[in-house]
Amino acid sequence: xxxxxxxxxxxxxxxxxxxxxxxxxxxxxxxxxxxxxxxxxxxxxxxxxxxxxxxxxxxxxxxxxxxxxxxxxxxxxxxxxxxxxxxxxxxxxxxxxxxxxxxxxxxxxxxxxxxxxxxxxxxxxxxxxxxxxxxxxxxxxxxxxxxxxxxxxxxxxxxxxxxxxxxxxxxxxxxxxxxxxxxxxxxxxxxxxxxxxxxxxxxxxxxxxxxxxxxxxxxxxxxxxxxxxxxxxxxxxxxxxxxxxxxxxxxxxxxxxxxxxxxxxxxxxxxxxxxxxxxxxxxxxxxxxxxxxxxxxxxxxxxxxxxxxxxxxxxxxxxxxxxxxxxxxxxxxxxxxxxxxxxxxxxxxxxxxxxxxxxxxxxxxxxxxxxxxxxxxxxxxxxxxxxxxxxxxxxxxxxxxxxxxxxxxxxxxxxxxxxxxxxxxxxxxxxxxxxxxxxxxxxxxxxxxxxxxxxxxxxxxxxxxxxxxxxxxxxxxxxxxxxxxxxxxxxxxxxxxxxxxxxxxxxxxxxxxxxxxxxxxxxxxxxxxxxxxxxxxxxxxxxxxxxxxxxxxxxxxxxxxxxxxxxxxxxxxxxxxxxxxxxxxxxxxxxxxxxxxxxxxxxxxxxxxxxxxxxxxxxxxxxxxxxxxxxxxxxxxxxxxxxxxxxxxxxxxxxxxxxxxxxxxxxxxxxxxxxxxxxxxxxxxxxxxxxxxxxxxxxxxxxxxxxxxxxxxxxxxxxxx
Amino acid sequence: xxxxxxxxxxxxxxxxxxxxxxxxxxxxxxxxxxxxxxxxxxxxxxxxxxxxxxxxxxxxxxxxxxxxxxxxxxxxxxxxxxxxxxxxxxxxxxxxxxxxxxxxxxxxxxxxxxxxxxxxxxxxxxxxxxxxxxxxxxxxxxxxxxxxxxxxxxxxxxxxxxxxxxxxxxxxxxxxxxxxxxxxxxxxxxxxxxxxxxxxxxxxxx
Numbered sequence: 070x071x072x073x074x075x076x077x078x079x080x081x082x083x084x085x086x087x088x089x090x091x092x093x094x095x096x097x098x099x100x101x102x103x104x105x106x107x108x109x110x111x112x113x114x115x116x117x118x119x120x121x122x123x124x125x126x127x128x129x130x131x132x133x134x135x136x137x138x139x140x141x142x143x144x145x146x147x148x149x150x151x152x153x154x155x156x157x158x159x160x161x162x163x164x165x166x167x168x169x170x171x172x173x174x175x176x177x178x179x180x181x182x183x184x185x186x187x188x189x190x191x192x193x194x195x196x197x198x199x200x201x202x203x204x205x206x207x208x209x210x211x212x213x214x215x216x217x218x219x220x221x222x223x224x225x226x227x228x229x230x231x232x233x234x235x236x237x238x239x240x241x242x243x244x245x246x247x248x249x250x251x252x253x254x255x256x257x258x259x260x261x262x263x264x265x266x267x268x269x270x271x272x273x274x275x276x277x278x279x280x281x282x283x284x285x286x287x288x289x290x291x292x293x294x295x296x297x298x299x300x301x302x303x304x305x306x307x308x309x310x311x312x313x314x315x316x317x318x319x320x321x322x323x324x325x326x327x328x329x330x331x332x333x334x335x336x337x338x339x340x341x342x343x344x345x346x347x348x349x350x351x352x353x354x355x356x357x358x359x360x361x362x363x364x365x366x367x368x369x370x371x372x373x374x375x376x377x378x379x380x381x382x383x384x385x386x387x388x389x390x391x392x393x394x395x396x397x398x399x400x401x402x403x404x405x406x407x408x409x410x411x412x413x414x415x416x417x418x419x420x421x422x423x424x425x426x427x428x429x430x431x432x433x434x435x436x437x438x439x440x441x442x443x444x445x446x447x448x449x450x451x452x453x454x455x456x457x458x459x460x461x462x463x464x465x466x467x468x469x470x471x472x473x474x475x476x477x478x479x480x481x482x483x484x485x486x487x488x489x490x491x492x493x494x495x496x497x498x499x500x501x502x503x504x505x506x507x508x509x510x511x512x513x514x515x516x517x518x519x520x521x522x523x524x525x526x527x528x529x530x531x532x533x534x535x536x537x538x539x540x541x542x543x544x545x546x547x548x549x550x551x552x553x554x555x556x557x558x559x560x561x562x563x564x565x566x567x568x569x570x571x572x573x574x575x576x577x578x579x580x581x582x583x584x585x586x587x588x589x590x591x592x593x594x595x596x597x598x599x600x601x602x603x604x605x606x607x608x609x610x611x612x613x614x615x616x617x618x619x620x621x622x623x624x625x626x627x628x629x630x631x632x633x634x635x636x637x638x639x640x641x642x643x644x645x646x647x648x649x650x651x652x653x654x655x656x657x658x659x660x661x662x663x664x665x666x667x668x669x670x671x672x673x674x675x676x677x678x679x680x681x682x683x684x685x686x687x688x689x690x691x692x693x694x695x696x697x698x699x700x701x702x703x704x705x706x707x708x709x710x711x712x713x714x715x716x717x718x719x720x721x722x723x724x725x726x727x728x729x730x731x732x733x734x735x736x737x738x739x740x741x742x743x744x745x746x747x748x749x750x751x752x753x754x755x756x757x758x759x760x761x762x763x764x765x766x767x768x769x770x771x772x773x774x775x776x777x778x779x780x781x782x783x784x785x786x787x788x789x790x
Numbered sequence: 791x792x793x794x795x796x797x798x799x800x801x802x803x804x805x806x807x808x809x810x811x812x813x814x815x816x817x818x819x820x821x822x823x824x825x826x827x828x829x830x831x832x833x834x835x836x837x838x839x840x841x842x843x844x845x846x847x848x849x850x851x852x853x854x855x856x857x858x859x860x861x862x863x864x865x866x867x868x869x870x871x872x873x874x875x876x877x878x879x880x881x882x883x884x885x886x887x888x889x890x891x892x893x894x895x896x897x898x899x900x901x902x903x904x905x906x907x908x909x910x911x912x913x914x915x916x917x918x919x920x921x922x923x924x925x926x927x928x929x930x931x932x933x934x935x936x937x938x939x940x941x942x943x944x945x946x947x948x949x950x951x952x953x954x955x956x957x958x959x960x961x962x963x964x965x966x967x968x969x970x971x972x973x974x975x976x977x978x979x980x981x982x983x984x985x986x987x988x989x990x991x992x993x994x995x996x
Contacts (some may be wrong), residue, residue, distance in 0.1 A: 078868035118869025118877065119884040120862035127888025130895055159897060160929055164846035167838075174812050174820070189975045225966035233977045240988040288965060324925070516948035534824065537841070540822030585829045602830040606822065626814065628963040634810030636859045636965070638852035643863060691867040745968055748986040 081691055082113050100139060107132045110128050111650065111700065116691050122639075125646030130156060133653035155656075159648040163641060167261070167537070168274040173637040174540035175265055178525075179221035180629035181547030185554040187514050188230050194510035196238070200321040204306030204313040206242055207252045208299050210235040214256025215295045216515070219263045220522055220547075224731065225742045228257035233747040242320065245312040245448070246751055248305065251759030254739040255766075257300055260729040261694070262724050263291035263525055265540070269695060271640065272720045275702045282537045285785040286721050288526070292771045293780060294725070303768055323506045328356045329364065333502040340368050340500045367509060371496065375489055379482075379588040386482060387475040388591050394780050464489045523548045530788060541780020551625055554617040557622075567619045577608035641697060647699035660707060667708055674712040681705055681719075682726050682771070689730025697727065721781040723772060729767045791949070792957055798942045799858045799960050802935060812848035816841055835918040843925045850928045854935035857943065859962050878950035884946050892979020893940060897933030904930055 089109035093102050107128065114124045133155055137148035196209035218227045231253045239249040261268050273280040306313040325333060332347050334411035337730070344365045348358065351382065426461060500508075525543040528534040556567055581597040582605070588596045595606075617623050653661065672680065688697050702723075709716050731739055734757045744753055774780050819980070820841055827833040856862055869877060904926045912926075913919035950956050964970075 075868060075871050079956045081867070114884070114888075115865040116868055117880055117884065118872070119881060120857070120864055121886065122862055123889045123892060124884070126896070127884075128921065130892050138917055153895055153902070156892075156896050157899040157903045157929060160900070160925070164850060164928070165822060165842045167842060168815075168817035170845040172840060173848060175818060177813050177817060186974050223965060226971065229966050229968060229971050230975060233972060233975050233982075237977070237981065237985050240985050243988070246989055479951070522844070534828075536825050541817050544817045545821050548871055581829055595830055596831060598830075599830055602825070602850075606825055611895055630810050630813055631807055631963050632965055633813045634806060634852040635856045635859065637849045638806075638856040639861055639863050641849035642853050642856070691865060693863055696865070742966065746972075746982065748982050749988050750986050750989040790992075 078116060078553055078691065082116055083341055085109055085112055090315060093177035099259050099656040100136060103132065104654050104657035105662055107654060107657065109661065115696060121240060121696050122642040123647040125650040129646065129650035129653040133649070133656055136653060136656040153743065156649055159652055160645050163602065163644045163648055166274060168270060168280060169641060169644065171536045171540045172267055172270055172640055173633050174537060174544055175267055176636050177223065177629060177633040178540060178544040178547040180632050181544060181551045183221045183223060183226050184625045184629060185551035187518065188213065189234055190514035191217060191518065194507060194514050197321065197323055197507045198511060199254065200316055202303065203315070204302045205316055206235070206239045206244060207248065207302040207313055209651045210252050211256045211298050211302065212296065214253070214359050215259045215517055218257055218260025220518055222260045222267055224257050224260065224641055224739060227260065228254060228739045228742040229746055230462060231257060232743045236747055243314045247759035248312050249761050250743055250751065250756040252302060254732060254743055254756065254760050255763035257729055257739055259291065259295055259732065262287055262294060262728055264288055268724055268727065271695060271698050272702065272723065275698055276706045276714050276716050276720060281532065282717055282785045283720055284526065285530050285788050286717055286781045287724055288775050288784055290721055290770065290781050291727060293773065294767065297766050297770055298763060301762065325502055325506055328360045329502050329505065331356060338501065339498065340502055341497050342504050344368060358697070368505060372493055375493060379486055379489065381592070382481060385591050387478055394639055448471050457595065521550065552620040552622050555622065556620040570615055573613060574612040575610045578605045581605040636741065643695055643699055652702045660704065663704055664708060668711065674714055677712050678714065682722060685723060685726050686729065689727060690733060694727040716783060718778055719784060722771060722774060725767065725771050729764055732764045793943060795942050795957065796960060798938060802854040802858040802939045803960065803962065805935060806852045809848055810853035812844040816844040819844065835916050836920055839914040839916055841919050846925060847928055853932050854939040857936065857939045859959065874950055874955050876970060878947040882947035882951065885940060885947065891905040893936045897930050897976055899935060900929030900933050908965050
């Protein structure tokens, strides 16, 4: 009496065992063949369902002991000692792995953002903003999923939440059950691919590829996948409107606040002229100027942001002198740091920070570690000093002080400015009061989250911060988001009371941040002074403590902390197990056998890629992505060099490929999460059927990426060459 | 018996949860260092080592905690469909084949690793060194906790084989707590049930 569900697994197991049995030359087994046997056995053992980390650890230990035994001429004690050493070294290697350290931080950020409870706002505002797009609800679901999944990276939570929010709206609007289910499950899995994702960190740690490069590479394929989903949904809505009918007028209705409704008076007029004329005195009696000014400020916000960004860019572009100085110093700094490692380590203490201004810049060790240009300026009391001092070595620059001549502005700047202004003109031309309301909703849900993600990602991609640093700052950002949103759920009185304390503290904190940004944008010539910086830090600290109490963050932080610990333990212990296992595999020489075998097949690189991707795809059924990466990537990666394939590109393909594993029945966990919160008559089969087209799109995406590698490789090449 | 099992669970959980606060410390430490390095231009040499240690302590010590919550990743293609008794039998066998030998070896090896380190008073390789042996002590400590928790899990398997169902565990925060999420977005079970009419109607159309 074996249940139907079990057959699939048993057949897969039998296939692996039979394949291993047939392929091994039983008459003359070498150690390498034992390695292969170990590989086959571990897949079967994992399928038995024992915690994988310990399966790998136990099996790795046995085979490592066996390998040491076979080469120690019967010295059991020596082999035993070597095995123990190997285990503890492998474990310690994971404990001080400086790539994996960003996993808990990103996970922590994800849990904090998840608990910020902004997903319903996000979905509502996006659905109103996209109301005119065909299949608008489905598109809004996809966009919400993409953003939320990117920020949190927790497939289960995203699918469950969207199942609770988007599924009812879609069903009520008459959407097809299968399409709705497919959109939610496919969208929920986007967080696996779009950086900052944990999968890419795990791949980077295993394959030795830098995480920023992987993030840069996965950015466009991730967007492409999301874009393909959206295109598909829009096409469906156009071709088969009965599957995704347009929204009814009542669903698109946006209620205006009374003041705005009065100004608008049902004419659907443009916001900007209407507000200005209302301010000039034609306004109706009971609207105060304060309200009008507030609305006007929100209306003008996009223009203001644009002006500030373009202004700072223009300033940085046309300010000639300091840019050159920095680059000159940087070369000197990197050249010396390359020659001796110990100097780099010592630099923070022995560096030029405490040196009095004006001491010799030519001594190389003073320019190490810190961004050299910044450091030189830090030491200076007066703005002209750094320029003058650096200018000692190169030919002197006479007029490079307070009154400098600006460089000619590059033409591209004017094009961007023109395009931006044209865009803003169109924006204000169609900016009605209804759109103002939608814009306000986006402002409180969509923009904070996207700005946070882009900031985290941007600092990593442009090399401004390491992934670890960006993740930690992202977690702090998540904490701020969660506090604000949790505070907003409280009664008006307490919000007002809290705001009185929060806003001044934030203002103090922002002083040095703004100062720093202006300094980096070369508007100010000195970085924030020490005491301003300390004050800002103290302000943030005090705010965090107050927020813990006022926004009732204690519980949120505690739960996120515990969840982070469990998730990180899961991933990192898997690494402990797999590093012992891989070491044993290498000891047995399994790698050589695999290599010989693959090379004997005489594959072209393309065929090899297809084979590798196919194997990974098949393994995606019985195994989780973590297991596939940590066990099988160490085997594939050395082969890549033989075929001249870039491990970075391979990683992008693997990441896309493993996405499909999340949507392929019968083990697609997204489907089960959705089933858990959908109405009783939605069957698992309907959900699976809904996922199928999206799986097809994923395959198309893999092919597209394969045929046009530039989709993935363009950005990393641009940024890191 | 159940009381003892839950007591050990509680012990592992307590230990793991205390160490999980390392992630908050880690966030604050790096946040502070980022600010101090980039904005104030005063980097600290020891922070890099300290952050690695916080991370290492957190995940190692959470190993037993995660085990006590059945949170380590399992191959789920078959396991979930087995009856509890089959699950327990398999687990029991594999605890003896894989888990206990592996973890015993790790604990023992970790202990010698630690005592070697303390003998030479090992420090991190940095201009502002931190002592390294407390960090190495984490390996045998985490191993010992795992062993205790593993023994409890073995007893759980035996109980399950006898009774045909898994003994209960203490509740803990779940990654996907459906009830909590429902509350968060204000959706009630009735609302979901009320949707059924749309599903049935759509089903009848085809």
